[in-house]
Amino acid sequence: MFTQKYHTDWHVEIDLTRTATCVDASKKKLLLPPQSFSLNKIRELLAEEVEVHAYRSMSGMRSPLALLGLGLARYSATEEGLANHSIQQVTQYLHRREKSKDWIGTLATGLASGVLTPPLTFYELATFLEKKFLIDDCLSSGGAITWEKSVASARQQAWVRAARTFRGVPHLEQAGCCTLKDVSYLRGYFAVKQAIEETEEQRLLVGKIGIEHLDQMNELDIIAPAYPHHHLALVPDLLDRVSQYEK
Numbered sequence: 001m002f003t004q005k006y007h008t009d010w011h012v013e014i015d016l017t018r019t020a021t022c023v024d025a026s027k028k029k030l031l032l033p034p035q036s037f038s039l040n041k042i043r044e045l046l047a048e049e050v051e052v053h054a055y056r057s058m059s060g061m062r063s064p065l066a067l068l069g070l071g072l073a074r075y076s077a078t079e080e081g082l083a084n085h086s087i088q089q090v091t092q093y094l095h096r097r098e099k100s101k102d103w104i105g106t107l108a109t110g111l112a113s114g115v116l117t118p119p120l121t122f123y124e125l126a127t128f129l130e131k132k133f134l135i136d137d138c139l140s141s142g143g144a145i146t147w148e149k150s151v152a153s154a155r156q157q158a159w160v161r162a163a164r165t166f167r168g169v170p171h172l173e174q175a176g177c178c179t180l181k182d183v184s185y186l187r188g189y190f191a192v193k194q195a196i197e198e199t200e201e202q203r204l205l206v207g208k209i210g211i212e213h214l215d216q217m218n219e220l221d222i223i224a225p226a227y228p229h230h231h232l233a234l235v236p237d238l239l240d241r242v243s244q245y246e247k
Contacts, residue, residue: 008058021049025057025070025208039239040094047086047233052079055229060207062226068207076181078195078210081188085196086233093234104129105182108165112178122162122172130158205229 008028015022015031022031030049037045056079060068071079091098108129111120120128134154137145145153165178195204195211205225206217217223235241 010054010058021045023049023053023057025053028057030054039242040090042242043090043094043233043238044087046238047090048083051229051231051233052083052086055225056082056205056208059205059225059227060209063207063222065207065220065222068209068222071208072210072213074212075208075210077184077188078192078204079188079208080185081190081192082204084185084189085192089231090233103186104161105164106186108161109178109180109182112165112176113180114176119176121175122166122169124175125165126158126162128158129161130154133157202229 010028010030012030012032014034016034018031018033020033023029024031057069057071060066060070063069088098108125111117111128112125113119131154134150137150137154141150165182166172167179169177169179171177191211192204199214202224203214203217204211206222209217232238
């Protein structure tokens with residue numbers, strides 16, 4: 001649907017090895033895991049993966065500076081902040097209460113890198129997070145889930161998050177060495193929230209740029225995306241459009 005609407009040469013593929021949706025800007029691909037999605041989840045995926053990650057890449061490729069299609073230095077925080085903002089728009093469109101954020105990625109990164117406490121190893125972080133997720137599950141389920149299932153779920157969530165925090169680290173017994181990518185989500189959230197109050201949102205959609213690059217984009221006269229932003233996630237007849245592809 002988005003390839004037709006934006007007249008782009010991107011491709012959508014189902015990747016049997018993936019558990020989450022991913023955008024590969026260099027290969028012009030939107031990769032989906034082999035699973036079904038609810039209509040509301042499809043809206044969120046369109047808002048985040050297509051209308052931000054893919055769109056900023058497509059727009060950048062068609063700008064006078066094609067490098068914007070792949071990304072300038074430190075663009076990721078702005079990108080994730082825009083993705084969060086786009087999902088918030090979907091939440092408002094559906095008249096749903098926005099879920100409170102615990103920013104678990106920031107917490108895990110801080111604990112692993114030793115921001116306020118001694119740095120934790122992979123196993124120490126997984127153990128801590130297991131207790132955190134177990135408490136969350138018990139409070140949210142209201143006794144509807146058995147203790148055994150809560151423990152199993154908490155352990156699974158903890159190990160997945162710890163693996164994400166320590167991805168690329170060869171020696172997991174070493175403390176103080178982890179990936180810092182997940183810090184960008186909270187940082188981008190606050191930065192974009194402030195930037196949208198001060199400037200037009202479309203200026204951040206000209207490519208994969210950071211808020212700090214707006215002055216340079218102004219000098220290059222790149223102040224608007226190469227083509228309109230259609231807000232596919234907010235179209236009222238989305239179910240009918242999706243159903244056409246099922247047929």
